[in-house]
Amino acid sequence: xxxxxxxxxxxxxxxxHALKGINMAIEKNTVTALIGPSGCGKSTFLRLFxxxxxLIDGVKIEGECLIDGKDIYSKSIKIDDLRKRVGMVFQxxxxxxxxxxxxxxxGLRVNGIxxxxxxxxxxxxCLKQAALWDEVKDKLKKSAMALSGGQQQRLCIARALAIExxxxxxxxxxxxxxxISTAKIEELIYDLKNLYTIIxxxxxxxxxxxxxxxxxFFYLGExxxxxxxKKIFTNPTDVRTQNYITGRFG
Amino acid sequence: xxxxxxxxxxLRSNILEMFELVQxxxxxxxxxxxxxxxxxxxxxxxxxxxxxxxxxxxxxxxENIIALFNPVAIDxxxxxxxxxxxSNLERIGDIAESVAKFVINFKLEPEKExxxxxxxxxxxxxxxxxxxxxxxSFAEEDTKLARSIFKLDETVDEINIEANDKIAAxxxxxxxxxxxxxxxxxxxxxxxxxxxxxxxxxxxTIFYIEAKVxxxxxxx
Amino acid sequence: MxxxxxxxxxxxxxxxTFRILSLAVMGILFSILGxxxxxxxxxxxxxxxxKMPEDGMTKGGIYPAIIGTLCLIAGSxxxxxxxxxxxxxxxxxxxxxxxxxxxxxxxxxNLAGVPSIVFGLFGMAxxxxxxGFGDSILAGSLTLGLLALPVVIRTTxxxxxxxxxxxxEASYALGATKLQTxxxxxxxxxxxxIITGLILSIGRVSGETAxxxxxxxxxxxxxxxxSVFDQVMALPYHLYVISTSGTNxxxxxxxxxxxxxxxxxxxxxxxxIANIIRRFLTKKYKTN
Numbered sequence: 013x014x015x016x017x018x019x020x021x022x023x024x025x026x027x028x029h030a031l032k033g034i035n036m037a038i039e040k041n042t043v044t045a046l047i048g049p050s051g052c053g054k055s056t057f058l059r060l061f062x063x064x065x066x067l068i069d070g071v072k073i074e075g076e077c078l079i080d081g082k083d084i085y086s087k088s089i090k091i092d093d094l095r096k097r098v099g100m101v102f103q104x105x106x107x108x109x110x111x112x113x114x115x116x117x118x119g120l121r122v123n124g125i126x127x128x129x130x131x132x133x134x135x136x137x138c139l140k141q142a143a144l145w146d147e148v149k150d151k152l153k154k155s156a157m158a159l160s161g162g163q164q165q166r167l168c169i170a171r172a173l174a175i176e177x178x179x180x181x182x183x184x185x186x187x188x189x190x191x192i193s194t195a196k197i198e199e200l201i202y203d204l205k206n207l208y209t210i211i212x213x214x215x216x217x218x219x220x221x222x223x224x225x226x227x228x229f230f231y232l233g234e235x236x237x238x239x240x241x242k243k244i245f246t247n248p249t250d251v252r253t254q255n256y257i258t259g260r261f262g
Numbered sequence: 263x264x265x266x267x268x269x270x271x272x273l274r275s276n277i278l279e280m281f282e283l284v285q286x287x288x289x290x291x292x293x294x295x296x297x298x299x300x301x302x303x304x305x306x307x308x309x310x311x312x313x314x315x316x317x318x319x320x321x322x323x324x325e326n327i328i329a330l331f332n333p334v335a336i337d338x339x340x341x342x343x344x345x346x347x348x349s350n351l352e353r354i355g356d357i358a359e360s361v362a363k364f365v366i367n368f369k370l371e372p373e374k375e376x377x378x379x380x381x382x383x384x385x386x387x388x389x390x391x392x393x394x395x396x397x398x399s400f401a402e403e404d405t406k407l408a409r410s411i412f413k414l415d416e417t418v419d420e421i422n423i424e425a426n427d428k429i430a431a432x433x434x435x436x437x438x439x440x441x442x443x444x445x446x447x448x449x450x451x452x453x454x455x456x457x458x459x460x461x462x463x464x465x466x467t468i469f470y471i472e473a474k475v476x477x478x479x480x481x482x
Numbered sequence: 483m484x485x486x487x488x489x490x491x492x493x494x495x496x497x498x499t500f501r502i503l504s505l506a507v508m509g510i511l512f513s514i515l516g517x518x519x520x521x522x523x524x525x526x527x528x529x530x531x532x533k534m535p536e537d538g539m540t541k542g543g544i545y546p547a548i549i550g551t552l553c554l555i556a557g558s559x560x561x562x563x564x565x566x567x568x569x570x571x572x573x574x575x576x577x578x579x580x581x582x583x584x585x586x587x588x589x590x591x592n593l594a595g596v597p598s599i600v601f602g603l604f605g606m607a608x609x610x611x612x613x614g615f616g617d618s619i620l621a622g623s624l625t626l627g628l629l630a631l632p633v634v635i636r637t638t639x640x641x642x643x644x645x646x647x648x649x650x651e652a653s654y655a656l657g658a659t660k661l662q663t664x665x666x667x668x669x670x671x672x673x674x675x676i677i678t679g680l681i682l683s684i685g686r687v688s689g690e691t692a693x694x695x696x697x698x699x700x701x702x703x704x705x706x707x708x709s710v711f712d713q714v715m716a717l718p719y720h721l722y723v724i725s726t727s728g729t730n731x732x733x734x735x736x737x738x739x740x741x742x743x744x745x746x747x748x749x750x751x752x753x754x755i756a757n758i759i760r761r762f763l764t765k766k767y768k769t770n
Contacts, residue, residue, distance in 0.1 A: 064651060064654070067651070067654065069578050069579070092657045092658075092659065093657070095654065095655055095656065095657040096656075096657040099655070100651075100655035102648045103648070104646070104648060106646065106648045106652050108649065109670065109671055118653070118666070119656035121666075122658035122662045122666065155766070168652070171652075174656075175656060175657060195264070218331075218332050221330035222265060222266070222330060241330060242326050242329070242330065245326075
């Protein structure tokens with residue numbers, strides 16, 4: 013069984029047809045990169061899987077989105093429960109204006125967990141997973157805003173991991189960071205795939221190459237090509253994919 | 263260790279494995295020649311397919327690393343060097359194979375005298391030594407060792423140049439051994455190429471470690 | 483060369499115009515303050531702010547008016563702040579961007595445009611007569627609260643709008659509900675800017691005369707209130723009374739300026755306190 017599947021998904025924003033019949037199947041514990049020019053639908057597609065699109069007015073979704081074989085848009089799925097299973101990291105580092113500790117604990121607290129020792133344990137585990145523990149262990153009570161951009165983004169990753177999701181969605185997680193921090197995030201993604209199934213939207217082709225196992229190229233709301241990253245980057249089938257990754261677009 | 267480093271480590275160990283494979287091929291072709299062991303020679307010919315397959319795999323790995331990781335500086339030089347070393351090794355594999363094919367087609371055991379005057383066994387041994395040294399210099403990133411190969415190659419060249427006169431003299435005295443003599447000289451010609459290929463490998467090793475281009479230069 | 487000179491010239495003319503204009507604004511402010519302080523500082527003393535008025539308000543202090551004004555500020559803020567913030571949250575976080583939201587926003591803006599004397603009349607009709615609070619702190623505070631409401635609503639909305647949506651999304655993505663998100667993320671982040679709105683409305687409320695005219699203010703009442711149903715004196719009304727319809731206007735002229743100084747000081751001190759709170763919160767919830 014695939015971890016994540018989309019079957020003939022169509023999405024409309026009002027009269028705008030943003031996703032056109034997307035079929036994709038993603039294996040467990042892999043990193044899938046979504047690439048394509050701005051406005052091609054890759055972020056919209058990513059946000060299908062934690063139902064972030066629901067927040068936008070006038071969105072209509074058809075087709076099936078499955079996680080672990082279950083349709084996440086069915087009536088029996090509670091949206092808060094879904095979001096606990098699917099973590100998300102955003103483009104700009106957006107830690108809450110709270111302490112480092114409280115940022116990671118946030119997801120646990122809003123889900124009603126009050127057990128102090130458990131929360132402390134989870135915070136430590138997640139900060140370690142996000143390769144941040146050594147840098148922040150002495151300033152857990154300090155404001156997260158005092159961290160550097162790269163550290164903030166890793167904190168956001170730790171925050172997403174705290175609620176033990178099995179899927180991690182990343183929307184251009186390194187686009188606002190300097191090269192060193194970017195490299196750290198990429199290493200982290202590479203390490204995290206042992207534990208999570210990751211989908212990452214990126215504008216940076218090299219990043220897709222470095223971190224992902226599979227790559228999906230979106231263009232004008234269509235999924236043009238979905239294949240192993242090696243295949244896409246050395247011998248793409250569709251000429252549009254080739255033009256995009258070689259920078260000959262337009 | 264970073265993802266790219268892991269890939270580069272894999273590439274390095276694949277190249278080392280390729281070295282080993284080709285070294286074995288060369289050693290076995292020498293054995294088959296000395297003992298006129300046609301079975302062993304056939305084994306070398308069959309194994310050549312593995313060498314070729316391995317060459318393709320390494321080529322693909324290099325292509326992927328360049329396409330996916332866009333290596334720069336020493337990493338880029340390393341991948342480029344590996345691609346060339348890979349094809350040099352494959353050629354050495356070819357040479358070992360064609361030696362083995364000669365052995366398969368040989369009718370007679372080579373004359374001891376011929377072997378001695380033509381120094382073909384010494385040629386074999388030197389080539390294998392050069393191979394070992396090349397492999398070691400690559401494995402240990404030892405450019406000093408790599409530079410010593412240029413010296414060793416001179417022995418090979420010397421045997422190759424002398425071989426003409428020596429074999430000609432041999433033919434004059436042993437008119438009935440012309441066939442054998444011709445086989446021997448073409449063997450020497452082939453082995454001379456092993457030295458050249460190793461020289462190229464050494465140049466690539468130095469290129470990626472020191473970023474110095476030694477190709478087409480007399481002073482190394 | 484010619485055009486360079488022209489550019490430099492027009493540049494400096496514009497620059498000096500702007501500079502002179504802004505200096506003029508500051509000049510006006512300082513001359514008003516200076517005028518009042520020079521005229522009023524003479525009467526300001528410890529007795530002036532702690533004593534009851536005497537002799538037809540020509541002597542003694544303005545103690546009950548100060549207390550009255552503070553009561554009214556506190557009362558109106560207790561009313562306007564929670565209701566205003568909650569309305570702001572409702573409008574921004576719970577309504578969609580539709581005709582309904584725009585209608586509510588338009589009505590809020592209209593409320594802000596209503597003349598304060600109309601608020602006074604409305605307060606009298608509703609709180610004093612209809613609800614039977616009488617002329618009281620309660621009626622006056624509610625009336626002033628209504629006056630301050632649009633400012634609080636507006637600034638709450640603006641403060642919420644200024645928060646990057648990704649913070650809300652991050653909270654939702656962790657399984658938080660809308661209410662949890664508002665309580666734990668959005669509202670704390672918006673608080674510094676909401677406090678700014680509070681400062682503005684305190685300034686407005688403390689100086690208003692018309693809304694308290696018919697709802698709370700006493701002409702002369704030399705005692706302190708004991709409950710929210712008592713009448714009180716208030717600084718702006720007191721100022722108005724002693725400078726227009728007092729028993730001896732000429733005698734109490736100095737008192738009037740002194741009262742103005744105290745009123746300005748109260749607003750200033752409250753502003754400073756609110757600013758300190760705002761700074762503290764901004765530091766705590768600062769985002770990059």
